[in-house]
């Protein structure tokens with residue numbers, strides 16, 4: 466069984482040090498084997514800054530699992546990365562993008578079982594000409610390039626007690642009402658329902674759908690999107706035997722009793738989905754992309770430039786992302802065999 470690929474993400478953020486910390490905790494945490502698509506010199510430099518002297522080995526995806534116990538396996542990139550914690554450099558952008566692209570190539574070719582991505586600094590990449598809002602959309606584009614099929618990548622945050630999916634993702638709040646469509650809600654609802662069954666093993670997923678406006682629009686008096694866009698989308702999903710229900714007022718969707726009524730909440734915009742799950746379990750939550758022809762997970766946090774290089778970044782979310790990637794890849798392999 467192939468091992469997991471981990472893309473290094475933004476080198477000036479906490480990615481390199483949470484990778485190092487996760488590898489150091491591999492035995493205690495029973496972490497599945499992985500290799501880093503990155504730069505061994507950068508990882509050694511970051512370890513040195515933290516007063517650590519860890520063995521790092523340059524290797525290949527095929528040999529990484531056998532090396533994992535004794536050293537942190539690194540599959541080197543063609544682009545060089547500079548270690549400057551807290552000070553992102555545009556010069557690193559090519560390597561950051563290469564790591565993601567190479568990870569997808571490895572998974573598609575069967576050299577890796579799944580891809581785990583460390584956080585990128587979106588603005589740094591935009592300034593270097595990167596034209597995708599984030600990993601999610603870039604991975605959809607790469608997947609289409611490999612398969613020739615249209616791919617709708619769907620962001621889901623999954624924590625111990627809550628899964629949430631933003632229907633609109635990386636866009637200005639002012640643009641959300643105008644861009645929200647019935648088709649978008651239906652497409653994402655279908656993918657969530659399918660992947661909860663096929664990847665997460667939930668036989669009959671229950672999908673709560675939030676409203677957009679306060680009180681889900683208060684019968685149209687506080688906005689009409691809930692009635693005109695969200696409700697018809699739910700009806701379509703239900704007609705397809707998907708157990709979606711709502712639109713529900715978002716302010717009462719996430720308390721403990723409410724959470725027990727669904728397996729995932731389909732939310733209308735980024736913060737509506739991400740605030741509750743990160744507030745409940747910042748260190749345990751994982752970002753997973755549904756709808757791709759391969760498994761991709763990521764820690765829920767970002768680059769955390771404010772603490773990069775200080776040795777205080779917690780690796781738990783990355784470790785959960787690694788464990789989930791392994792579990793999902795194994796589920797998919799079991800179903801296919």
Ligand SMILES: NC(=O)C1=CN([C@@H]2O[C@H](COP(=O)(O)OP(=O)(O)OC[C@H]3O[C@@H](n4cnc5c(N)ncnc54)[C@H](O)[C@@H]3O)[C@@H](O)[C@H]2O)C=CC1
Nearest residue numbers: 583584585586587588763765766767768769771772778779
């Ligand atoms: N998957 C990805 O590539 C993601 C990338 N980002 C990017 O990260 C950058 C910074 O985003 P922010 O909103 O500031 O969020 P952030 O998650 O980087 O930081 C928010 C706060 O949480 C703290 N924090 C984050 N992770 C931590 C950890 N593992 N241990 C201890 N403290 C931690 C930080 O120090 C900071 O105070 C942005 O450019 C954003 O686009 C954000 C989220 C996900």
Ligand SMILES: NCC(=O)COP(=O)(O)O
Nearest residue numbers: 599600601602739752763
């Ligand atoms: N806020 C979530 C986030 O920014 C992660 O985005 P992506 O890079 O996984 O698409």
